[in-house]
Amino acid sequence: MLELYQFEMSQFSEKVRLILDYKGLAYRKIEVTPGIGQLDLYRLSGQRQVPVLKDGDTVIADSTAIAMYLDRKYPDKPLIPTDPHQRAQCLLMEEWADESIGVKSRKVFYGALSHNPSYRTSVLPKDTPDFFKTVLGGVPAEVFEVLGIGFGCSADALKDARDSLKQDLEALSLILSDRPYLVTDSPCLADFAVAGVSLLLKFPEGSYLDLPDSLNGKGIPGLADSSMYQTFFDWRDRLYAEYRTPLTTTGTSDSQPTSIEIE
Structure with a gap:
């Protein structure tokens, strides 16, 4: 069986999960612990x-490289148009999604976490110990703001990212209108890339992630709940309903990620 080494909340892991489910490929999710697991x-x-x-013996890193490998090795339901x-258009939009929406959405997500302790703890996996949730929730917003400057998430950078995302979401809504x-007329790599990297802007409706049910359909205020971008998020949720395997359904993938086990 295919093994996907991932973070449950990773946008690019979600992009690959969407592709694997679309192609109907059985796979096992292996959650990588930050730090030691990454070594x-x-x-x-x-x-x-x-x-x-x-x-098997083949190891592929990077979501785009994985997508290309899967399309060559498992050509049913191709990801790249032949025209x-x-x-x-597909390849350009996939790269734009990764390098634009992917980067900016991480910034605004970080901003939401830094200013909202309850949201910060609610996005943790369901089996996170209560002690760790309490500690994380108690970290002052000022600490996150200072740390954010070092990661390019200053107040000005967050505002620029939010404003730019509004333009991106408007453009996508117009395309999909x-x-x-x-x-x-059928999904391709561009669709799964855009849907995957938009994960942090608004969690999909339905049980697709190892997160509390209360987060289904929730996201960044001013973006996830704006009627201006409803067309995009409705499309994204339809894509999930048609092709993504829910955690509670016995399907092509293991419902819950296991711990990392590297031979």
Whole structure:
């Protein structure tokens, strides 16, 4: 069985999970513990970032490289259009999603966590010890703000990211106002990339993640709840309903991530 080394809350892990479910491929999720688990991941893949896919003796790092590998190895339900213009649009939109929406949404998500202790603890996995939740929830917002400056998440950077995301979401809503998918009449890599990296802006409706049920459909105020972007988020939830396997359903993937086990 395919093994996906991941973080449950990783946008790029979610992009790969969407693709695996779309293709109907059975896989096991292996949660990588930040720090020590990433050192083990380095021994497996030569780098420390998730996602990493292991297919027998083959190890692939990076969500785009994984997508290309899966399309070559498992060609049913192809991810890349054959028409040259549609192929170009798909590849450009996938890269834009990763490098634009992916980066900016992490910034605004960090801002939401730093200013809202209850939201900060609610996004932790369901089995997180209460003691750790209490400690994390008690960290003053000022500490997160100071740390954020070092990660490019200053107040000005957060405002710029939010404003830019509004433009991105408006553009996506306009594209999807009269078509079922972003590039063609069937889903492609661009759709799964955009849907995956938008994870932190608004959690999907339904039991797809190891998070409290109360977070279903919740997201960044001013973005997730704005009627201006309803077309996009409705489309994204439809994509999930059609292709993503819920945790509570016996499907192609293990419902809950296991601990990291690297040979």
